[in-house]
Amino acid sequence: MTNCKVSGKTAVGRPKSLAKKNQIILAASQLFLRDGYTKTSLDAVSQLAKVSKQTVYSHFDNKDALLKAVIELKVTQYQLDHTVTSIESDQISSCLTSLGEQFMALLCDSDVIAMYKLIISESDTNPTIAALFYEAGPQAVIDSLTEYLITVSHQKIAPGRANELAVMFFNSLKGEHYMQRLMGLPVSMNNSPKTFVKNAVSDFLIILQSTEGLHI
Numbered sequence: 001m002t003n004c005k006v007s008g009k010t011a012v013g014r015p016k017s018l019a020k021k022n023q024i025i026l027a028a029s030q031l032f033l034r035d036g037y038t039k040t041s042l043d044a045v046s047q048l049a050k051v052s053k054q055t056v057y058s059h060f061d062n063k064d065a066l067l068k069a070v071i072e073l074k075v076t077q078y079q080l081d082h083t084v085t086s087i088e089s090d091q092i093s094s095c096l097t098s099l100g101e102q103f104m105a106l107l108c109d110s111d112v113i114a115m116y117k118l119i120i121s122e123s124d125t126n127p128t129i130a131a132l133f134y135e136a137g138p139q140a141v142i143d144s145l146t147e148y149l150i151t152v153s154h155q156k157i158a159p160g161r162a163n164e165l166a167v168m169f170f171n172s173l174k175g176e177h178y179m180q181r182l183m184g185l186p187v188s189m190n191n192s193p194k195t196f197v198k199n200a201v202s203d204f205l206i207i208l209q210s211t212e213g214l215h216i
Contacts, residue, residue, distance in 0.1 A: 071136035
């Protein structure tokens with residue numbers, strides 16, 4: 001039986017150590033959103049997390065590594081860091097629907113919207129954080145779907161084309177409502193999020209059938 005399996009990263013270390021690591025990530029997330037990335041110091045992170053600065057450095061080499069951990073944790077919370085295994089073509093619709101619903105929930109997360117705005121506002125003076133954000137967030141999700149499409153097509157879809165299709169799928173899920181959220185405007189959707197995802201998946205499957213020759 002086919003499985004659309006989500007496998008997250010396995011934590012390494014003692015539970016107490018992991019708990020402190022999560023305290024640090026949560027504190028950093030709060031400070032990044034409140035004060036901005038540039039103005040947030042590791043001293044402030046250690047104080048809010050109620051750990052020593054040495055403990056912060058025992059988990060993260062620098063502030064860039066901490067930002068990456070913040071983004072990766074959010075992706076993990078919405079199960080978007082998954083690897084799909086044991087795939088058969090008759091399950092592609094349910095797999096894409098599950099992924100689409102998780103992605104839509106991420107787009108509606110107020111912290112994600114705030115973080116995106118933060119990255120944009122500081123990217124001119126600190127382009128490194130934009131690269132970190134993209135690699136840990138959007139790129140990781142795109143790579144996951146790219147791998148899935150290559151596998152489900154039994155390598156009939158070339159990596160470059162699979163990447164284009166993955167980007168197309170996620171862009172179709174953003175729609176006008178995502179731009180409205182970024183701009184702080186009232187969000188208008190003709191359909192419920194679940195119906196929106198269902199329609200996006202249906203359109204995407206038509207593309208896979210008509211242009212890639214997949215029998216779905």
